[in-house]
Amino acid sequence: MAALQPIKSSVRTIVMLEKYKEMLEDRTAMGGLATFVPNKKLPVYNWLYFKEGFSKELVNFLAEQFRLQPGMTVLDPFCGSGTTLVACRELGVDSIGFDVLPLSVFAAHVKTRGYDTAKLKEASAQLFSQRFMKIKEEFPPIMKKAFSKYALEDISFFRRNIAQIEDGTMRNFFLLALISAAIRVSYAWKDGAVIKIRKSHRPPLRFMLKRTIQRMVKDAGKMKGRAQCTVQQRDARTMKLDDETIDAIITSPPYLNQIDYTKVYEIENLFIRGLYEKPPMRSYIGLESDTEFLPELDLPKAANAYFHDIHEVLEEMHRVCKPGAPVAVVVGNAYFPGRIVDSDLIICHLADSAGFKIDRISVLNARYALEDRTTKKGVLRESMIIMHKS
Ligand SMILES: C[S@@+](CC[C@H](N)C(=O)[O-])C[C@H]1O[C@@H](n2cnc3c(N)ncnc32)[C@H](O)[C@@H]1O
Structure with missing residues (x-):
């Protein structure tokens, strides 16, 4: 510099x-x-x-x-x-x-793209129609602390299925939904500058993800503006x-x-x-x-x-x-x-x-x-x- x-x-x-x-x-x-x-x-x-x-x-x-x-x-x-x-x-x-x-760049990017809501709905239906299967994955320690065993299984499953969505813009949309939903069901909370873990009953990730996607698809349909970003x-x-x-x-x-x-x-x-x-x-x-x-x-x-x-x-x-x-x-x-x-x-x-x-x-x-x-x-x-x- x-x-x-x-x-x-x-x-x-x-x-x-x-x-x-x-x-x-x-x-x-x-x-x-x-x-x-x-x-x-x-x-x-x-x-x-x-x-x-x-x-x-x-x-x-x-x-x-x-x-x-x-x-x-x-x-x-x-x-x-x-x-x-x-x-x-x-x-x-x-x-x-x-x-x-990375998170900022990713989120700001996803929030400023244009979406075809019919295609998003189709991809969402496809995502939730797939039969659940356990995927072997070793998670970093912070993930093991922040999520229940069941949430981690869902994270692996949905992350793998989202990665298979061909259209990059849609793939990122669903990945942001997964991040947002996962944080809501995690035991982690941000106490100023540090992450703290507080174990409590959390809703199933699958349920939270479905709700998050439904809400985001609705929002995407109402997105205003055509400016370049x-x-x-x-x-x-x-x-x-x-x-x-x-x-x-x-x-x-x-x-x-x-x-x-x-x-x-x-x-x-x-x-x-x-x-x-x-x-x-x-x-x-x-x-x-x-x-x-x-x-x-x-x-x-x-x-x-x-x-x-x-x-x-x-x-x-x-x-x-x-x-x-x-x-x-x-x-x-x-x-x-x-x-x-x-x-x-x-x-x-x-x-x-x-x-x-x-x-x-x-x-x-x-x-x-x-x-x-x-x-x-x-x-x-x-x-x-x-x-x-x-
Ligand atoms: C206060 S936040 C900005 C929040 C934003 N106004 C919003 O509404 O979401 C500051 C941001 O600066 C970023 N940052 C830190 N160092 C940076 C650098 N050298 N160049 C660009 N961004 C940086 C951080 O990652 C963080 O996302």
Whole structure:
């Protein structure tokens, strides 16, 4: 990766951060839109539960602000479960999504294809008409912990039958249904950054899969929009897009000091093993240690690495944006023992140095940073930075 130009002057950086503080505006009434919760009830958006996602409404709100129109191309360099892309498709706006996590690329891809529902129904009937047989398969330890013996047998059976569907688009559709249904019957639950196992009575996978497929086929029949959408497994730091081709960016990078996506989505990723490259660990933002960056801010090591990578992404974003293109970045601040790191302000500073002009910083959520789950250590913001390529 190319070495970054040092960002000049320590005193200036700190003064700049103060300047951005003055740009904070309270939009906490919109806080819920920065979460995936509203998507849980929405067709297509809810084909995969992705806790770290934002909502369709947030994208629609920005689409209106940015005056997005058919013929334009929106980029989400951290597309996650594809919320930006699905919303753009519904609005008739072309979009491009990148992510390094195989599950994200897969889910965003499946959610943005066009389907022939008659063919899906036919394939579904065929899938459930096959006589059950046990398939010998050795599962990784996490799968053995996360599923009952019967669920694992069903996973093997349906996975094999889905793999035999010839049409790749339909095959992926059913595979996403299998992932979604399997997670619902698993003993695993995501407790923030870790997977925990809680054994309880779970419905049979076959039953859950049938219901999931029925729902998804119905959704596929109602899918709106004909816009083009490209999803690729790619590191946001090296997007390989032509200069000045993007009309707007709506995105949310991983938050500093939050989750390890490879761990939290380990089970889902196992279902699509082999379909995508396993990204080297360092492809995920903020994982390169020993990075000297912004020394004047005396940040924790992990924060140095994170902002170094985010700066590279911002430079890429600036390169690919057309002049004047509006950009929205949703990001959360982080707590390290004894210290709050204002990611929103630091990202504004880095974006500024990459050539963006900050228009406003909308605070969507604010909560206490807690130590030992009880002691309040200050306020953590989740903000939406609105800027444009100047
Ligand atoms: C906060 S989530 C995005 C959620 C998305 N807005 C949605 O609604 O589903 C951040 C995403 O960034 C991805 N990511 C991490 N490092 C990346 C990198 N270097 N390049 C591209 N994507 C990356 C993670 O895999 C994750 O899917």
